[in-house]
Amino acid sequence: MPQNPPAAQRQAQPRDHRQGNVRTERYAGPRDYTPGQRPRNLDNRPRQFDARDYRHNYQAEQRYHWRPYERPRGWYQRRWVYGEVLPQFFWAPNYLISDFWMFGLAIPPYGYEWVRYGDDALLVSTYNGQILQVVYGVFY
Numbered sequence: 747m748p749q750n751p752p753a754a755q756r757q758a759q760p761r762d763h764r765q766g767n768v769r770t771e772r773y774a775g776p777r778d779y780t781p782g783q784r785p786r787n788l789d790n791r792p793r794q795f796d797a798r799d800y801r802h803n804y805q806a807e808q809r810y811h812w813r814p815y816e817r818p819r820g821w822y823q824r825r826w827v828y829g830e831v832l833p834q835f836f837w838a839p840n841y842l843i844s845d846f847w848m849f850g851l852a853i854p855p856y857g858y859e860w861v862r863y864g865d866d867a868l869l870v871s872t873y874n875g876q877i878l879q880v881v882y883g884v885f886y
Contacts, residue, residue, distance in 0.1 A: 770803050770804065771803070771804050772804065772805055772807055773804030773805060773806050773807060776852040776853065781808075781847065781848070782847075782848055782850075783847070784847055785853060787853065788847065788853060790853075791853060791854060791856045792853075793855070793856045797878060800855070800869065801879065802828065802880075803827050803828060803879075803880045804880065804881045804882065805881075805882050805883055806867075806882060806883045809865075809883055809884065809885065809886050810848075810849050810884060810885055810886070811885070811886055812849075812862075815864055815885070817864070823864050825866075825882070826863060826866070826868055827877070827880060828877050828878055828879055828880055829876065829877065830876070830877050831874065831876050831877070832863070832868060832870050832876075832877055833875065834875055836861055836870075836875075837859065837861060837870065837875070841862050842859055842861060843859075843860035843861065846860040846867070849884055850884075851869075851881065852869075854869055855878075857871060857872055857873055858872065858878055862884075864885075865886060866880060866881065866882050866884060866885075867884045868881075
């Protein structure tokens with residue numbers, strides 16, 4: 747009967763979010779425009795889309811220096827994953843990333859916005875706050 751290797755020899759394996767753990771992939775950025783340049787199709791947010799194409803937790807390949815992040819009083823840093831619901835006060839203008847294209851984030855589908863939470867960017871439904879996608883480490 748095979749034995750499990752000692753903890754020091756085990757390698758961490760990404761786990762699927764559906765099992766309550768985070769699976770993180772590398773985020774190369776959008777394919778339909780060049781980051782830092784305003785895309786021509788910026789106003790044509792997709793209305794019909796498959797949410798399964800967005801449900802990912804990514805690690806940013808590039809980091810950007812942006813204004814300092816001011817955490818709401820009483821909140822502590824945490825790691826969000828897609829499928830969770832972000833409280834509504836995080837959708838306030840000072841957390842929205844309206845110029846997401848400057849940071850290599852994809853054009854959000856209709857009804858979604860990019861929101862900054864610490865160093866991370868979260869793609870959030872403006873209807874109910876459900877997180878559709880996370881890109882960790884976009885900002886520093």
